[in-house]
Each structure stands twice: as C-alpha cells, then as structure tokens.
Amino acid sequence: MGGTMDGTKQQRRGDTRQRIQDVALALFAEQGYEKTSLREIAERLGVTKAALYYHFKTKEEIIVSLFEDLTRPLGELIEWGRQQPHTLETKQEIVRRYSEALAAAAPLFRFMQENQATVRELRIGDTFKSRMTGLRDIIIDPEARLTDQVRCVSALFTLHAGMFVMQDLEGDPEERRKAVLEVAIDLVTQAHQGAHGDA
Amino acid sequence: MGGTMDGTKQQRRGDTRQRIQDVALALFAEQGYEKTSLREIAERLGVTKAALYYHFKTKEEIIVSLFEDLTRPLGELIEWGRQQPHTLETKQEIVRRYSEALAAAAPLFRFMQENQATVRELRIGDTFKSRMTGLRDIIIDPEARLTDQVRCVSALFTLHAGMFVMQDLEGDPEERRKAVLEVAIDLVTQAHQGAHGDA
C-alpha cells in the first residue's frame, strides 16, 4: 500500500496547496465564489474539507492567495509605469503590457469581472480597486478633457471585455486579441493627442 | 388596533409586490444576489419571509420579475433597431437610446454587471445574452474588419462602464454621462466609417 513509482498519488506530495488553488480558481470562475462550496473543491481534489483548512485558514484566504499570487505582475507594471515619463509611448506600452498581464491570469480576471459584488466585500476588493486607479492615473492626463479621460478608462475596459465578452466574435483568439489591443491603444492615443495640442 | 386613516400602512395596500421588488433590487445591487437573503428583504420591509412567498414563488422569480419589468424598453429598442436601415444615424440613435435605457434602470444593470456569474446561472442569463447579441448585431456590420467590430462592442461596454466604474471621475453626473455617450458614439462612428470606405 502506497507504492513508490506510480505517479497518481505520489507526485502530488507537497503540491496540494497549489492544486487547491487551481481547482478553486477553476470553480470560482465557472460558478462564482458563493456558489462554490468547499465540499465541492475538496471532492474534486479527492481530499476532505479539513485538508483545505490545513492549507488555508478560511475560504476567503483561498481567493486572496490566488489574487496575490496572480496579480503580482500587475503590481510591478504599475510600479514601472509610475516611474516613466507620461509620454504617449509609455501609455501605449502600459496598455500593451496590461493586455498581456490580463491574458496571463485570465481565469482570475474572469472571476473578478463576473463576481464584482463578491469581490467588493472581500479583502481583495480595495487592493484591486486601488490598483485599477493607479493604472488609470498613469494613462490619464489630469488636465485632459473629460471625454479623453473617459477614453482612457474605456481602453482598459475594452481589454477586459476583450477577454471575456468578445469570445463569440469571429476570428481566432490571437487575431482577436490583436484587434482588441489595437482599439485600446487607439483610444489612449486619441486621448493623448486630444490633450496635447494636435488639431 | 390597526387604524384605518393614517397613511403609514394604508398607502401600501396592494403595492407590496412592488415594494418587495424595490427593496430586493436595492439589496441585490448592494450586496449581490447570493449574499442577500429573503430574511433580510423581509425584515427591511417589516413583513415575514412567508409574505414574500405569497407574491413570488421563489427567490429567483423576484429577480426574474425585476429583469422582465425593467428591461422591457431594451427589448423594444432592439425591435425598433432591427427594422431600421443599418445607417450610421440608426447606429448612433441606438447607442443614444441604449444609454438612456441603462440610466433608467441603473440599479438593475449595476446588479447584472456585478453579478454576471450569478446571472449566467439564472433563467435571465440567456435572455439577456441574446438581447446583447441582438443589439450588437444591429450596430456591427458583419463584413467589417475585426477591429471595427471590436469598436462596436467596446462602445456598448463603455456605456456600461460609464454607469458604474467611472463614478469617481471628475465632473457632475450629467456631464459625465454626456462624455461617455460622446466616446461611445465616436467609436461606433469610427467603426462605421472604417467599414464604408472613407477618406
């Protein structure tokens, strides 16, 4: 009992925490946070509920840990952005990298997009909001016309929408991602030129 | 006991159903559908949970009824749109009217925006999705370039974002609504001109 060579149970030693996160994220994204019970997560993993509590103190801690692990690149992007000059090139680069960060952690962002009410009540809510604000403030010129400010926010939102809502548009995913990115960059560009002279 | 003349309780005769809907929508929008219990709704109304069941067969029926009552104008808008020629003017008008429909039922749309995971599982999910698709198909030219299709979806999303996410932008609400509308119309216009050859 408990053979050593077969990978089924063996290779899992030590990575349970990771596996919990994976399964949890998949289920949270699919059904929502509240509708996903710990029983369900545990069952799908073939462990008991109590095992989850060995690795995470509460249900909330599971989603918080996911958020922290997966949005780290986003935090770094903002850090980077803050230190750049507010040129058009910087803004475009931000949009480009944000699009990549989004794609890299797609399931988490889908979850956050579709469970905003929940996220707002969770500890991560504020963190995320402040990050989005940080991002916004990098691409928005404070003295820009309101319309152009809207364009910037709209650019970010377009990226989000691109991930989750435009999936039934024609074309293959990569093509679509490019198109979405183009529109977003276009919006930021228009906003920048609106603010900086340019007939 | 149970005086007849004072307006406090009297006025309310017969409109209990309506009051349930109001309170429910407020709570659903504020805390999310799953986190709002019937007990909470009943308590805020000063009635018992059982009373809710006199007016609605299930919890889901409450949200469904809200959806049906409040999105009727949206259905009519789509109906109207379908019968118009697909000119730029029509598209712009659609966007303008959609913006109004959104504002008229803001709490419901906020709810739907922030509880997409929930909505998807509910009966209303499909209905809503098909409406959004209908709307999209009116403003999108099927033979347009992918980028321009994205612009159209983005226009709709900008309107949504305008309602719920851009509230911390400067300016008073009315000004903001106009700016948002301007950007949306602009997106649709760009898309249309991209598709219909122009200078």
Added chain:
Amino acid sequence: MGGTMDGTKQQRRGDTRQRIQDVALALFAEQGYEKTSLREIAERLGVTKAALYYHFKTKEEIIVSLFEDLTRPLGELIEWGRQQPHTLETKQEIVRRYSEALAAAAPLFRFMQENQATVRELRIGDTFKSRMTGLRDIIIDPEARLTDQVRCVSALFTLHAGMFVMQDLEGDPEERRKAVLEVAIDLVTQAHQGAHGDA
C-alpha cells in the same frame, strides 16, 4: 393527518420556546454548556436544529434567556436590600431570601457553579458578578475587620455549597437546607457583631 384531540403534539403548540429552555437547562446543568450540542437539545425535543434557531438567535441566547428569566427574583432581592437599613435583621433576611432564591432556581445555579469558566466568557458573566458584588456589599460593613468581611462572603458561599456539594451529607434535604441556612446566618451575625462592638 394531524388529529385534534390527542395531547401528544397538540398541547405543545406555542410552548416550544419554553420546552427548549427546559431541556437546554437540564442538559447544560448535567453535562456543561460546551459539551451540550444543539443537536442533542433538538433531538431530545423531537424537533430539528433549525427549529431552535427560530426561537433563539444563537446558542448563547438560550442560556442568556434562562439566566434572565430565572434570576429576576435575585435582582429584586438586591433592590430591596439596598433600600433597607444595614441592620443585623436586614442582613439575616437577605441571607434567608437568597437561600430561597437559590433553591427556586437550583438547576440554573448549579449550572453557573459548575461552569464558571464558561459563564465568565458569556454575556451573563458580568451581570452575575455585579449582582454577587451588590449582594455582598449589602451584608458587608465596609469598615469591618477583614476577617468579618471574609465571614460574609463565606456565608454566601456556604449557601451555594449547600445546594450542590453537601448533598451527600446525612439528613433529608429540608433538614440540610435549614442547617446550611443556620450556619450562614451565624456567619453573618458573627461578622455584624464583630463590627458593632459587643463583648
């Protein structure tokens, strides 16, 4: 289905709250508060756990309600005591009546005696402590010698011990109660005379 004349289920209509209190107190006194689960209470009553929650918001509320209902006479006794002159007769009367109050709510006091650690953490802890202090201050002369103060506290404690610890002494209960009361009154008398001259 649901006959009308047999008393088994019928006469219980409306007194469920009372029955919960009765069963709960019996179990709390027998096994302690923490070791008594709501499941156990519910089972013994032939209802579901959820039914308990219809009548009491939490487990703690059950014991709090018992405490409030059953110690009311004690509160009144203290009120009465405060308004009397601090004569020996008053003190003796207090002891006598306290003994009666104790006997009248014996299971509750047994519970509190045997679960002091629990009681301390519960909401009732402070209330009870302040009552005991109030009682003490009526029978203690603040300027009395320390020994006599101790005698007064000891008198109260003797009454408690009489209820729960001396049950294996010889004699029938009534006789024992009298003997305990005599010793307690004696202690208070000694204390009073120690403080007020008297060879």
Added chain:
Amino acid sequence: MGGTMDGTKQQRRGDTRQRIQDVALALFAEQGYEKTSLREIAERLGVTKAALYYHFKTKEEIIVSLFEDLTRPLGELIEWGRQQPHTLETKQEIVRRYSEALAAAAPLFRFMQENQATVRELRIGDTFKSRMTGLRDIIIDPEARLTDQVRCVSALFTLHAGMFVMQDLEGDPEERRKAVLEVAIDLVTQAHQGAHGDA
C-alpha cells in the same frame, strides 16, 4: 543554522513535557478545558500539535497528569490526617496545611473550581471527589450535629473561595490569606466544640 550556544532553545531540551503542562494549565485555567484547543497550546509553545502527542496520548492525559503531579501533597496530607487522633489540633493543622496545598497549586485548583462540569466527566473527577470526602471525614465528627458538619464543609469551601472569589476584597494577598484561614479554622473549632461538650 541551529546554533548551539544561545540559551533560547537549548535550555528547553528535555523539558518539553513540563512546558506543555505549564502552558496547558495556564490556558485551561484561563479559558476552561473545552475552550482550549491543542492547536492553541502548541502554537503558544512554538511546536506542532503532533509534538503534544509524542508526550501525551490524549488531551485528557494532559489534565490528568497535571492533576496527579500537583495534588500529590494533598494525597499525602490526607494520609497523614487519617493516622492522627481526631483532636481539635489535628483538625486545625489539616485546615492550615490544606490552605497551603491550595496556594501551592492555585492554578490547578482554580481550574477545578471553575470547570466542575468538565472535571466530573473526566477521569480525575472521581479521584478528586474521593479525596475531598477523605478530607471531610477527618475534620467531621460523624456523630456531630448536622449544623456542625456543615461548618466543616463550609470551612473547606471558604478556603477555596478565598483563593478565587475573594480576590477583590481589600488588603494584600497575604493578609487576606490569613483572614480566610482564620475564619476557616474558626469554623472547624466551633464545630469541634459543638460536638465535644462545651456550653
């Protein structure tokens, strides 16, 4: 890694069992037995729960071991008492020594005082009860009047109360201990004289 010279961890080699007992007793006395979890004890010690199981087979064994270790003097006291003649001096000496034994193991006795319901269910319950009975039988004359028997039990109880309940009386602890002892001895003396002639 894991230096050898600093006393922090080194001193502790071998005395883990003792340290578990110390921490456990402190927590049991403070919060009660049931409300104290092994996790809490382990955390406070900086070890894992499993380490506790190396030293004690069960949670109950921890409290049992404490009881056995700390009440040994009490057992010897009773042994000694049984072999003495039942004179007044012996009784007074018993009370005096009991008071000391109580003070020497105050936290344990506080625990037992405040968790009687728990203690009763534990293995130590019977042992302790039989000891108290043993003690009682030494200072009680079986042919004494009921009142005087009560006085003897009351004397013991007064000692207990003196440890835990009278802490908010005036005076410094040592003074208080003496006063309590005086009252207890007085009670035993009265009882003895009541039984042995004396007008």
Added chain:
DNA sequence: CATGAATGAGTTTTCATTCAT
C-alpha cells in the same frame, strides 16, 4: 394577504487524533 412555526439540506469552520517520515 399574511404570519408563526418549522424543516431539510446545506454552509463554513473547528477539533482531537493519526501516521509516515
């Protein structure tokens, strides 16, 4: 039109305990 009383199925969480290493 509405309530009082209750239920069944579920939730998150905690706990003492085990065991291979």
Added chain:
DNA sequence: TATGAATGAAAACTCATTCAT
C-alpha cells in the same frame, strides 16, 4: 523528538421553502 499532511466527526449556524391558520 518532532513535523507535515491529513482525516472523520461534529459543531454552530443559514437558507430557501412549506403549510396550516
């Protein structure tokens, strides 16, 4: 001597729903 990982059983509590009155 100890730990890391896990379990089984149970706890308190919540919820949507039902139904006789």
